[in-house]
Amino acid sequence: MSDDVRLTGRTVIIADDDDLTRGLLRSLLRVAGLEVVAETGTGERTIAAYERLRPEIVCLDIDMPDLNGLEVLSRIRTMSAETIIIMISGETTAENIRKAVEAKADGVIAKPFNTARLTSTIEQSVRKRRAVGGLPQSES
Numbered sequence: 001m002s003d004d005v006r007l008t009g010r011t012v013i014i015a016d017d018d019d020l021t022r023g024l025l026r027s028l029l030r031v032a033g034l035e036v037v038a039e040t041g042t043g044e045r046t047i048a049a050y051e052r053l054r055p056e057i058v059c060l061d062i063d064m065p066d067l068n069g070l071e072v073l074s075r076i077r078t079m080s081a082e083t084i085i086i087m088i089s090g091e092t093t094a095e096n097i098r099k100a101v102e103a104k105a106d107g108v109i110a111k112p113f114n115t116a117r118l119t120s121t122i123e124q125s126v127r128k129r130r131a132v133g134g135l136p137q138s139e140s
Contacts, residue, residue: 005123005130008033011055015039015046015072016088017064021111025059025088025118032119043067047075055083057122062089062096070096073103084125088113 012034014025022039029036034057038049043066050058058076062069073085087100092110100108106125109117 005126006033007119007122007126009035010057010126011035011037011053012057012059013038013040013046013049013053013055014059015041015043015049015064015069016059016061017041018061021061021088028115028118029059031115032122034122041065043069043072046072050076050083051079054080057084057086057125059086059088062087062091062100070099070103073100073105077104082129084122084129086118086121086125088118 012029014022014029014036016022016025022041026036026039037053037055040046040049041064043064046058046060060069060072069087069089073087076083076085084106087105087108088111089096090111092108097108106128107121109121
């Protein structure tokens with residue numbers, strides 16, 4: 001099996017209550033070839049968008065209004081074990097990281113983040129999911 005991981009065309013939701021962070025993530029993810037299918041700023045909107053669109057990947061802030069990212073992570077996991085969920089937060093305390101790992105996040109990235117860390121975390125997660133049969137090879 002090839003170790004080549006293609007991100008092109010894979011679908012992603014960006015969930016962060018900060019407009020600037022969402023814009024930065026959108027730009028970085030699009031450059032990496034991902035298709036951003038929705039952007040949300042609250043936990044409830046993230047869950048609604050997830051239920052409607054069923055993306056392969058969710059980039060999820062920990063601190064958001066209404067439901068925090070850890071609660072959203074847990075709710076998405078009840079719907080899908082295969083979706084790649086990357087937690088992205090300025091609050092990457094040991095406790096938050098522990099909770100994210102326990103809730104089965106695929107990765108945790110601290111803000112400020114860089115392109116290389118973001119894409120390598122997503123690529124590693126895709127590789128792991130594909131190895132266990134959870135994600136198909138990208139079409140592109």
